[in-house]
Amino acid sequence: MDQSRIDSIVEAVVKELIAAGAIKSATTPSAPDSAQPAGGSTPAARHLSHDTLTIDLPDPTVDALRYAPNVTNPKDLDGLKAMISSTTARIGVGRAGPRYKTNSLLLFQGDHAITQDALMRDVDQKLLDEFGLFTVQTRITGGKQEYLLRPDLGRLLDDEARRTVAEKCAKGANVQVVVGDGLSAAAIEANLRQIFPVIKQGCQSAGLSFGTPFFIQYCRVGVLNDIGDILQPDVVILLIGERPGLGRADSMSAYMAYKPKGGDSDADRDVVCNVFENGGTNPLEAGAFVVQIAQKMRQHQASGVKLKLAAK
Amino acid sequence: MLLRTKLHGKTYEFPDIRLLMGKANEEKSGDRLAGVGAETAAERVAAKLVLAELPLSVLRETPAVPYDEDEVTRVIQDAVNETVYNEIKDWTVGEFREWLLADTTSSEMIKRVSAGLTSEMIAGVTKIMSNLDLIYAAKKIPRTAHCNNTIGTPGTLSSRNQPNHPTDSPEGIRAEIYEGLSYGSGDSVIGINPVDDSYGSVMRLLEMSYDIIKTWEVPTQNCVLAHVTTQMKCLQAGAPIGLIFQSLAGSQKANDSFGISVEMIDEAYALAKKYCFPAGPNYMYFETGQGSALSAEAHNGWDQLTLEARIYGFAKRYSPYQVNTVVGFIGPEYLYDARQIQRAGLEDHFMGKLTGIPMGCDACYTNHARADQNAIENLAVMLTAAGCNYFMGVPMGDDSMLSYQCTSYHDAPTLRQLFGLRPAPEFEKWMENLGLMKNGVLTDKAGDPTFFLRR
Numbered sequence A: 001m002d003q004s005r006i007d008s009i010v011e012a013v014v015k016e017l018i019a020a021g022a023i024k025s026a027t028t029p030s031a032p033d034s035a036q037p038a039g040g041s042t043p044a045a046r047h048l049s050h051d052t053l054t055i056d057l058p059d060p061t062v063d064a065l066r067y068a069p070n071v072t073n074p075k076d077l078d079g080l081k082a083m084i085s086s087t088t089a090r091i092g093v094g095r096a097g098p099r100y101k102t103n104s105l106l107l108f109q110g111d112h113a114i115t116q117d118a119l120m121r122d123v124d125q126k127l128l129d130e131f132g133l134f135t136v137q138t139r140i141t142g143g144k145q146e147y148l149l150r151p152d153l154g155r156l157l158d159d160e161a162r163r164t165v166a167e168k169c170a171k172g173a174n175v176q177v178v179v180g181d182g183l184s185a186a187a188i189e190a191n192l193r194q195i196f197p198v199i200k201q202g203c204q205s206a207g208l209s210f211g212t213p214f215f216i217q218y219c220r221v222g223v224l225n226d227i228g229d230i231l232q233p234d235v236v237i238l239l240i241g242e243r244p245g246l247g248r249a250d251s252m253s254a255y256m257a258y259k260p261k262g263g264d265s266d267a268d269r270d271v272v273c274n275v276f277e278n279g280g281t282n283p284l285e286a287g288a289f290v291v292q293i294a295q296k297m298r299q300h301q302a303s304g305v306k307l308k309l310a311a312k
Numbered sequence B: 001m002l003l004r005t006k007l008h009g010k011t012y013e014f015p016d017i018r019l020l021m022g023k024a025n026e027e028k029s030g031d032r033l034a035g036v037g038a039e040t041a042a043e044r045v046a047a048k049l050v051l052a053e054l055p056l057s058v059l060r061e062t063p064a065v066p067y068d069e070d071e072v073t074r075v076i077q078d079a080v081n082e083t084v085y086n087e088i089k090d091w092t093v094g095e096f097r098e099w100l101l102a103d104t105t106s107s108e109m110i111k112r113v114s115a116g117l118t119s120e121m122i123a124g125v126t127k128i129m130s131n132l133d134l135i136y137a138a139k140k141i142p143r144t145a146h147c148n149n150t151i152g153t154p155g156t157l158s159s160r161n162q163p164n165h166p167t168d169s170p171e172g173i174r175a176e177i178y179e180g181l182s183y184g185s186g187d188s189v190i191g192i193n194p195v196d197d198s199y200g201s202v203m204r205l206l207e208m209s210y211d212i213i214k215t216w217e218v219p220t221q222n223c224v225l226a227h228v229t230t231q232m233k234c235l236q237a238g239a240p241i242g243l244i245f246q247s248l249a250g251s252q253k254a255n256d257s258f259g260i261s262v263e264m265i266d267e268a269y270a271l272a273k274k275y276c277f278p279a280g281p282n283y284m285y286f287e288t289g290q291g292s293a294l295s296a297e298a299h300n301g302w303d304q305l306t307l308e309a310r311i312y313g314f315a316k317r318y319s320p321y322q323v324n325t326v327v328g329f330i331g332p333e334y335l336y337d338a339r340q341i342q343r344a345g346l347e348d349h350f351m352g353k354l355t356g357i358p359m360g361c362d363a364c365y366t367n368h369a370r371a372d373q374n375a376i377e378n379l380a381v382m383l384t385a386a387g388c389n390y391f392m393g394v395p396m397g398d399d400s401m402l403s404y405q406c407t408s409y410h411d412a413p414t415l416r417q418l419f420g421l422r423p424a425p426e427f428e429k430w431m432e433n434l435g436l437m438k439n440g441v442l443t444d445k446a447g448d449p450t451f452f453l454r455r
């Protein structure tokens, strides 16, 4: 009998003894065997009574768990920690064979679940009241489902909205701010309290008149054109929720245009994107930046590709 | 022209080729949005019945946008080998489908016929093929290319290392590249999508990725997927670039909205051949995706599958190293759910291979589509069976910059080990030499990015 065959028999017997409780395993479930290879995984034996079974888990989405190094026996553990902290991407996750470890697989699924919920929610009315924003609608009448399928209708204000906006808003302002839900209500809720006062204050300091702000439900970027046609402002700033990333629904954009009108396209627009705290463009800074762009647009009387060429 | 059939006793008539082509598609939300989709399931099949009887010459003579108005049409039509075309122009679309699938039709025979096809002909046959037809026929048409290494050889599966970062941090991107390399992702390209399209920032990422390639002698090529004009500027300034990238669309008007033209890509291709560092001869990388023309209102009333086929006809002009559809990226208004995304992925891969380009796929979905990770794992398995050249490798499939999910660093070794496939041959040898892979399987050292911290 060769040595490897003997080893494997010994190993099997030891396993049986552990399972029977005759001897104690050297490993505990929370600290994997240091001899474990990177892609390997042998569960430690436990003998539990089902009556006393208690499963009471901590939240895997807290930073300490989310960013914990998950590679079995890395060559350089401190190096691994530094690498993980350098990005929001899911690295240092290790493997079970060529697949994911159970905890990272389920964390991913948990993040996907929360993102789906964010999509279907409406912006909190209290927040809109806080800033005195009245609500109008686009031509979407069939709720979020229709909103997702008909971007063309989300770019047009409905008749009542056109009347309300024309009635309630000051015309010809230097800067007209509009808030839209877009693809994430959570993004508006996460950023509006910070960015809105900065933009308003910034306009005042710059001597720019500030149009009557309002909120658009079921909103797409192209709605800028209707706002331009109805209110004739110099610059429109549309604060809108970006499509949510995995577990990250708080990213907002400010799409901007100089004297937008029917027929304008994205080539006539500018965008400040990825606005969120901790990792993105900070909303306070973004607010100041947006006012600067508005000034530049007025100075060159252009936006989008034309502004790029004019400002060269 | 009369385009009519009966089905289950009911008569269906189609006013023109444009609507016939739209209605013959499998269900897609984007075709509804464009107003060209079938109203009922029966109308869809009726359209397929009529389409199957159409001679290929009719499709040649009915491009989605007229020759005089559109440079993409001119590129496609002018590239046709007329001798080959004359041999097949009287085949019906249905006969063409059976010829592609026939036991007597070899890979070489299909490759020859490719030279006589236009994109509308390719789109036409795709519409009447089932999913398994698309998988089976694509597998018959391997398309290989060479830059620093070889992509698309039967028996191999490659992976683009896509280390995107929300603020372009070179340090963070480097960490992601290491993670990917430790799983064997990166044999197609190390390709970074930048947040900041400026010259300085793109330059920095090119130099950083090239530094890794040099230090570790990785047989691969780098690419920063900025606008092509930015990359051209970098190349002229002496930047080390492996592949030149651009997103392409299927009509001149849609390309306008991307800020590109045939002349511009011609120029980029000439520069690439002159200054890119690898051996070549294939230096271009393109991305595509159903719905891009419609989202720019530049589809000329045609369906998204036909517009997509036209992109491949355009891409072929530049003998690209790799082309991939980013199949679920734009959103549910074009491909609503898992089923539509999977169908489009199979269609795009088949159409690319039949056109004559080395086709891969970014099997992906956004969070507002009715799909999940399982759906694109399925798609990746189907496409691997179809002989797809490469997939994306993203940390756990979650691109934290572009806000969408696709295939992962882990998916490449899983699919390889599952199907008995290997990385690109030069890259496999490199992995073996480093001790990260043995006989096509990851070793104990693999999956640890800190392996690359010191050399």
Ligand code: B12
Residues within 6 Å of the ligand: A151, A182, A183, A219, A220, A221, A222, A240, A241, A242, A243, A251, A253, A266, A267, A269, A270, A271, A272, A273, A274, B194, B195, B196, B226, B227, B247, B257, B258, B292, B295, B296, B330, B331, B401, B402, B403
């Ligand atoms: C989806 C998307 C697209 C889609 C848009 C179609 C669609 N159906 O939504 C497609 C693939 C066509 C696209 C194209 C481009 N995009 Co884009 N896109 C995005 C993405 C991932 C999400 C946008 C979103 O959530 N919008 C919110 C919803 C509610 O808006 P919507 O009304 O449904 O859709 C409109 C906007 O998305 C807008 N849009 C999309 N991209 C861009 C880019 C610019 C400069 C402008 C003005 C508008 C714009 O177009 C849509 C139709 O009007 C963002 C990433 C992000 N974090 O925001 C990048 C992003 C906005 N895009 C970007 C870029 C650079 C481009 C391109 C210029 C790429 C290129 N080199 O060709 C083109 C140009 C578009 C144009 N015609 O001007 C950058 C902008 C960087 C900047 N600060 O200027 C971003 C931030 C991604 C990145 N980090 O690289 N894009």
